[in-house]
Amino acid sequence: MAMDDGIERHLAAGRHARAFDLVVPAYKDRVFRLAYSILKERAAAEDAAQETFVRVWKALPRFDGRAALGTWIYAITRNTCLMELRRRRPTVSFDDPDSTEAQHAAASIATGPADDPERDNLLRLVEALPRNQQEAVRLFYLEDRSYETVAEQLGMPLGTVKNLLHRARKRLMEVARPDEVKAA
């Protein structure tokens, strides 16, 4: 990526602040979308994106270029999100409608147009998928159906991402009522 070349030139010259000034606009949206696909809640994803860039800022002088800059930033994003999920874990209960996880899931369903039962049903079916499939599905559609971007952001081989998405969408085809699917 041309932008990354510019950033890496600044890094090689020890101009970390200049490099960071380029990192934020280049990566903020993708970092946010990755965080959203994992945390499923806009405010939490934005907090995680802030925290990610603070960590990037602190660690940038130690970035050695062994991994691509994007790979490194996405790994920090995933770790930040996993820490947030771990922090929430004591209150996680899928059976308890008042649990944090259930509230986040409800919030993710409630962010679209109201009174759309087909949409809500489809989102509930997505919520029922295994977590790694959910993340891949959310990110895939957030990233304009780019398998390569999803693979890079989730730190997975391309084939793994394709298989995850294939299994997820086949599962959704199996469980969604055909009339609702067609109408969606």
Add this chain to the structure above:
Amino acid sequence: MNEMSLTGPCADYEHDLVELQEGSLGPERARVIRLHVESCARCRAWQAEFAAIDAGLAAALPSPALSADFEHRLQARIADLAQPVNRSDLRARADREHERLVEALRRGARRHALLDGLGSAAIAICVLALARGLLEQADAMQLLFEGPQRMVILGGIGTAVALAALAWTAVRSRLPLAG
């Protein structure tokens, strides 16, 4: 329900049908798959279901955007972190914290001393009042006090007072010290 899985020879076409739908299949392979789909009702149905779920997901999944002030807030946070640490500020902050803790300990000690005094006085008054009442009401007891066992009874009362004071001290030691 597993009607959505293609079986037999058609199972090989699932990934091709997905790539055809997404426009990523090579032209030659796409032509072969289109020809197959034209002649295979099951693959046509599967392709239609897949297209529906794909369109449904694209429409249903939220696409949130970052707040407009995201970068501004981040820059403010970074600016805070980038400020050089001032040693005299740190020292003054530590001194203030130390003084606050010492003052809290002093307040706690004063409160305990007051509670000790009040508690001991209350126990002593209660025990003496009880003893006096007993002595006034019981002639036999009064005789005892005039007799040779007087010292034993007074000693017993004194021991009771001491035990009560000890019990109060034990209770007091469980009270929070600070504040």
